[in-house]
Amino acid sequence: MKKGTESMKTWKIRTGTVVACMLASAAILVAACSNNAGNGNSNASSAPSKDGGAASEQAAKPKISVSIYDRGNVPQEMGTIGNNRWTQWLNDNGPVEAQYVPIPRGESVQKLNLLFASNDAPDVVAEFDTSFRHQLYQQKQILAVDELVDQYSVSYKQLMEKYPEMKKAATKPDGKMYEFGRVQQLMGFQALFIRNDWLKKLNLSVPETPEELFEVVKAFTENDPDGNGQKDTFGIALSGETGGAINTMFRDVDWVLKDGKLVRGWEQKNAANAFKKRLYDAGLVDKDFLADTNGQKAQQDWNSGKIGIFVGRTIDPVNLTTFYEPLKNNVPDAEVIAIKLPRSEYGRFAIGVNNPVQMTTVINAKAKNPEAAMKYIDLMASTEVGEMLRYGQEGADSVRGSNGCLKPKDPAHFTKELSWALDFQLLMSQIELEPCAGILSQLDPANPLEKDFLELVKQNLEANLGEGVEYAPITHGEHMPTLPDELSVIRTNVSKVADFYNKAIVSGPAYTVEQAYAEAMDLWNKSGGEQLESFYSDWYDNNKDTAFLAKDMWKFVIKS
Amino acid sequence: MKPSLGERIYLIGVYMVLTVAALMCLLPLVHIVSVSTSSLQAVASGRVTLFPIDASLEAYRQLIDGTPIVRAMWNSAYITVAGILFSMTFTVLAAYPLTRSYFIGRRMYTFAIVFTMLFGGGLIPTYMTIRSLELINTYWSLWLPGLVSVFNMLVLRTSIENIPSEIDEASRIDGCGEWRYLLRIVLPLSMPVLATLALFYGVGYWNSFFNVLMFINDPAKFNMAVLVQQMIQSQTMLSQLNALGSSEQLQLSPEMVNAAAVVVMVLPMLVVYPLLQKYFVKGVMIGAVKG
Numbered sequence: 013m014k015k016g017t018e019s020m021k022t023w024k025i026r027t028g029t030v031v032a033c034m035l036a037s038a039a040i041l042v043a044a045c046s047n048n049a050g051n052g053n054s055n056a057s058s059a060p061s062k063d064g065g066a067a068s069e070q071a072a073k074p075k076i077s078v079s080i081y082d083r084g085n086v087p088q089e090m091g092t093i094g095n096n097r098w099t100q101w102l103n104d105n106g107p108v109e110a111q112y113v114p115i116p117r118g119e120s121v122q123k124l125n126l127l128f129a130s131n132d133a134p135d136v137v138a139e140f141d142t143s144f145r146h147q148l149y150q151q152k153q154i155l156a157v158d159e160l161v162d163q164y165s166v167s168y169k170q171l172m173e174k175y176p177e178m179k180k181a182a183t184k185p186d187g188k189m190y191e192f193g194r195v196q197q198l199m200g201f202q203a204l205f206i207r208n209d210w211l212k213k214l215n216l217s218v219p220e221t222p223e224e225l226f227e228v229v230k231a232f233t234e235n236d237p238d239g240n241g242q243k244d245t246f247g248i249a250l251s252g253e254t255g256g257a258i259n260t261m262f263r264d265v266d267w268v269l270k271d272g273k274l275v276r277g278w279e280q281k282n283a284a285n286a287f288k289k290r291l292y293d294a295g296l297v298d299k300d301f302l303a304d305t306n307g308q309k310a311q312q313d314w315n316s317g318k319i320g321i322f323v324g325r326t327i328d329p330v331n332l333t334t335f336y337e338p339l340k341n342n343v344p345d346a347e348v349i350a351i352k353l354p355r356s357e358y359g360r361f362a363i364g365v366n367n368p369v370q371m372t373t374v375i376n377a378k379a380k381n382p383e384a385a386m387k388y389i390d391l392m393a394s395t396e397v398g399e400m401l402r403y404g405q406e407g408a409d410s411v412r413g414s415n416g417c418l419k420p421k422d423p424a425h426f427t428k429e430l431s432w433a434l435d436f437q438l439l440m441s442q443i444e445l446e447p448c449a450g451i452l453s454q455l456d457p458a459n460p461l462e463k464d465f466l467e468l469v470k471q472n473l474e475a476n477l478g479e480g481v482e483y484a485p486i487t488h489g490e491h492m493p494t495l496p497d498e499l500s501v502i503r504t505n506v507s508k509v510a511d512f513y514n515k516a517i518v519s520g521p522a523y524t525v526e527q528a529y530a531e532a533m534d535l536w537n538k539s540g541g542e543q544l545e546s547f548y549s550d551w552y553d554n555n556k557d558t559a560f561l562a563k564d565m566w567k568f569v570i571k572s
Numbered sequence: 573m574k575p576s577l578g579e580r581i582y583l584i585g586v587y588m589v590l591t592v593a594a595l596m597c598l599l600p601l602v603h604i605v606s607v608s609t610s611s612l613q614a615v616a617s618g619r620v621t622l623f624p625i626d627a628s629l630e631a632y633r634q635l636i637d638g639t640p641i642v643r644a645m646w647n648s649a650y651i652t653v654a655g656i657l658f659s660m661t662f663t664v665l666a667a668y669p670l671t672r673s674y675f676i677g678r679r680m681y682t683f684a685i686v687f688t689m690l691f692g693g694g695l696i697p698t699y700m701t702i703r704s705l706e707l708i709n710t711y712w713s714l715w716l717p718g719l720v721s722v723f724n725m726l727v728l729r730t731s732i733e734n735i736p737s738e739i740d741e742a743s744r745i746d747g748c749g750e751w752r753y754l755l756r757i758v759l760p761l762s763m764p765v766l767a768t769l770a771l772f773y774g775v776g777y778w779n780s781f782f783n784v785l786m787f788i789n790d791p792a793k794f795n796m797a798v799l800v801q802q803m804i805q806s807q808t809m810l811s812q813l814n815a816l817g818s819s820e821q822l823q824l825s826p827e828m829v830n831a832a833a834v835v836v837m838v839l840p841m842l843v844v845y846p847l848l849q850k851y852f853v854k855g856v857m858i859g860a861v862k863g
Contacts, residue, residue: 082791084802088640092791114791116798118805126786129696130703312618338616427638 073109074384077134079124081435082114087428098401098433106391108384110136128153128376135379136388138372138438145191145374146494149184154374156188160386167394168192168386171441177567181369181491181560192389193371195441197450198568200350200476202253202364203326203468205335209347210237210320218351222261222287225321225354226294232320233296238343247296248321249314250288250517252307253364257323259284263358265485267492267548274486274552276545278529280358285513286525292517302514311335317343326350326472327366329454332465340461348464350472352481361484362476368568369560370490372438389439398440402449404430413456417448443568450570477569483562486552491560493551495544505539601838608632608831615827631828632836640791641799641833648778648795649840655715655777656770662720663769667728668754689722695786702787713787714780721776724769731765732758767851771844778841796837803830 082093090096094112103109113134115123121144127133128148137154139145148154161169172178175195182191211218211228214235219225229247231237238245248254259265264284268277291297304310314322315338324335339346353363375385391397403410403418409429410418420426442449451469455462475481485492495503509532516528535541552559575583602622607615611626619625635641669675670682693701698717707713735758743753759766781797788794 082802084791084794084799085639086791087638088643092640094789094791113789116785116802118802119785123785126696126699130700132703309618312616316617316619334616338613341613342617 073103073107074381075109075111076136076379076381076384076388078110078112078136078388079115079134079138080112081117081120081138083117083432083435085432087432090428090432093432093435096433097429098436101400102391102397102436106397107387108391110388115139131378133376133378135376135381135385137374137376138435139374140370140372142371142490142492143494143500145371146184148374149190150496153377154190155377155379155382156186156190157182157192157375157386158189160375160382161189164383164386165390168390171195171393171444175369175441175443177369177560177564180558180564181371183558190374191371192373192393192439193369194393194437194439195443195568196366196368196370197443197446197570198368198477198565199327199366199450199570200363200469200472201325201327201366202257202323202476203335203350203472204257204353204363204475205314205322205324205348205468206351207232207237207317207320207346208349209345212347213237213239218349219354221354222356225261226287226290226296229291229296229321230294237320238317244318246298246313246319248291249307249310249319249323250291250297250301251304251310252323254307254310254321254323255288255301257353257363258288260361260363260484261353262287262356263361263484267486269486269552274548276541276548278533281513282525282529283356283358285516285528289517289525293520299518302518315339315342317346323363326465326469327451329451329462331451332455332462336465336468337461340464348468350468350475352475352478359482359484360480362481363472365476365483365488365565367488367490368443368565392436392439393441395441395444398437398442399445401433401436401440402430402445415448415453417453419454473570477566483565485562487559487561488565493548493555493559495547499544499547502540502544506536506541506544508535604831604834608828608835610828612828631832634829635832635836638829639799639803639833640794641796641836643792644794644796644799645836647793648797648837651711651714651780651795652774652777654711656773658715659719659721659724659773659777660766660770663725663728664754664759664766666720667725667732668758670725670729671732685722685725699786708787709789709793711788711793714777714783717783718776721773724772728762728765728769731762735761764851767848771848774844775841796833800830800833800837803833 080093086093086096092114094114099110099112113127120139121141124133124137124139124144128151133153137148145154161172178193178195179189181193182189184190206218206228210216210232214231214237216228216231217224219228225248232247233245234243236243236245248258250258259281262280262284264277264280266277266281267274268280269275292299298304298309298313301310310319310322311334313319314324314335317339322335325331326335336348339348353361373389375382375389379385399418403420404426406412406418407421409421409426411421413419420430447453452466455466455469457463457466512528512531512535513525516523516525599622603620606622606624607620608631609624609627609629610620611628611630614620614625666685670678670685672678675681692698702708702713702717705712705716707716739757739761740753743757748757779797780795781801784793784795784798788798
């Protein structure tokens with residue numbers, strides 16, 4: 013009897029547990045169903061607005077999927093980056109119905125990798141990262157496009173005929189073309205700004221050699237150029253892009269030509285770092301420059317008028333508000349000029365230029381309708397679409413200025429409607445919209461600040477592209493060959509070399525550049541650096557006639 | 573009783589260490605708040621440290637007008653509230669049976685559950701599973717894979733195990749069944765632990781970033797963590813890469829707007845912590861008085 017109640021009790025309890033389990037699973041089911049219902053609703057409600065009025069017309073168009081960078085900057089009332097005024101316009105006016113797959117800009121490579129690995133990648137993929145696109149090529153994830161261009165393209169084919177370098181830049185080692193891109197004029201991208209009012213005040217001239225540069229920097233630091241009676245200025249920045257420009261001055265760009273061979277430029281590296289060490293030891297730069305990893309502190313010092321020589325940019329009207337306007341607000345008397353990089357024993361080099369032929373887009377090898385993908389690319393590369401995406405509707409969004417170029421009608425309206433849509437221009441060849449698209453036509457000479465900056469842009473064009481100025485690397489970084497996996501590991505291992513040199517800059521006599529060089533060589537040899545050397549030198553020997561090199565870049569120099 | 577000299581020195585030391593630690597946590601937040609309420613001119617010249625300069629709420633206006641922050645905030649709130657409800661329900665339902673000695677296979681289940689703490693499937697298999705379940709682009713891809721955190725479940729199990737068996741027996745004698753026992757006895761007695769776990773889950777869901785990034789494709793469904801990270805990331809990327817075309821530069825949101833976004837994202841968690849504080853204190857007390 014007792015045993016009976018006992019088992020009854022266990023049975024009851026077990027039933028209880030089973031019931032609990034069933035309830036739990038029921039709850040999951042209910043939850044899952046309600047989710048579907050919710051989804052259905054939201055789809056139903058969003059569908060009409062998506063298709064707009066042209067629903068029936070679009071039914072016949074082939075569908076493709078296209079990646080688009082998402083930067084979290086689309087105003088809420090404009091929709092999302094994947095569904096907005098411009099995607100609707102493109103689908104209404106284009107030959108295909110594109111479905112946009114937003115790719116978060118910050119993690120784009122990771123997200124695209126995931127999508128490719130799980131066969132979910134869009135048909136048309138846009139990505140700036142050259143090595144990622146090369147990886148897709150090596151994995152045979154993307155299509156060779158020569159035939160597609162031949163058969164289906166109109167506007168892109170015309171562009172390629174006009175600018176044969178596009179094919180050169182898009183061709184992969186197997187001799188076929190895999191990428192699409194855009195063409196821009198070659199411009200001075202980075203600019204070596206110097207405070208001309210300081211030069212005048214201290215009776216100095218524009219430095220032409222590293223030695224003169226050192227003297228100017230020394231005077232800027234020690235002779236109180238801002239006249240406030242305190243020694244609170246720095247001659248030059250060492251962090252951020254200014255540090256990079258000092259490297260460029262000595263042609264410290266890792267791989268350099270020597271007797272027709274591409275070799276590692278150790279000598280140049282030593283010279284650049286010895287110069288930086290001299291500046292540091294003489295107390296002419298911010299002692300904490302290593303902590304300023306992205307150059308922000310240096311930028312703030314420039315803005316507040318505490319640095320005399322600084323590398324900024326002159327490629328876009330937005331640079332005015334970053335590099336010039338704050339300085340003029342803080343120091344109304346400041347006078348800035350953009351100068352040439354001083355000539356070192358290695359030559360005189362451009363500070364930094366843009367990539368005139370930039371590859372951005374590939375077609376997924378698994379695309380169901382490559383023809384439609386090609387037609388989409390053709391659409392995006394056409395001048396009319398480019399103009400529409402850049403300036404919006406003439407009349408509504410833009411008006412023609414006195415120089416005949418389209419300009420935003422109302423800046424606030426333009427920002428809201430268009431400024432976030434720049435990622436739809438990854439196939440737009442700006443050179444076709446010249447002379448209107450460049451910064452020279454976008455700045456308004458009637459505005460005093462813009463007039464000043466226009467002058468800086470012109471000075472910087474001369475500084476970067478003028479007579480006797482060379483490009484320090486053999487080509488733009490995006491056109492350098494991509495390392496195979498095992499060699500990228502080596503490159504990562506030897507990247508510590510930079511730490512040795514930084515240590516040398518800040519350690520005074522305790523650790524010299526020679527010691528850093530010895531330690532760097534040791535690491536280089538131990539890590540298999542000679543494999544990198546033979547890779548680059550072989551690549552150059554085999555490809556110097558076909559690769560897209562500096563001389564090709566210089567074909568896109570602005571003709572004024 | 574007056575503290576002795578040694579005690580006083582000890583206390584001074586403790587206060588100093590705690591003050592430094594508190595300042596280290598507080599100052600970055602104060603700085604961000606100040607940056608978000610200062611003028612662009614002051615921020616760009618590096619003049620803002622602890623107090624706002626030329627105070628204005630312009631950055632917040634730009635944030636609300638120029639970005640989808642309001643939508644992202646609602647999404648975050650929705651993910652968090654629903655997520656807490658689901659996770660807490662199933663954590664309780666998993667923890668309770670594992671404390672019952674008459675639950676057959678208890679050790680096996682516990683082992684199976686704990687095993688998942690040691691091994692994961694990796695990103696791509698997880699993604700493919702989620703995709704096959706058709707959960708991509710739905711918030712279920714956030715809720716279901718992390719429905720029950722094993723660690724939280726074990727904490728709750730331990731706490732339930734510590735409820736004296738006499739209470740169990742007494743309720744049984746009074747005719748209490750499993751459900752009533754769980755709902756009326758166990759849960760009220762575990763309130764401090766439940767509050768803590770809800771907070772853990774809440775912070776987790778509020779900050780969920782990677783899963784949203786990978787499993788949600790529609791930007792209209794992004795939460796604040798993803799949005800804020802996007803805004804800040806595009807700025808850092810810009811300063812790292814010289815090779816970027818001009819189009820990338822225009823996309824920069826000013827630093828104050830980013831700071832404002834950070835403030836908006838952190839604020840709700842700052843508000844919630846003090847509200848739950850009393851439960852933590854209770855949680856400490858519960859074990860203290862016995863008998």
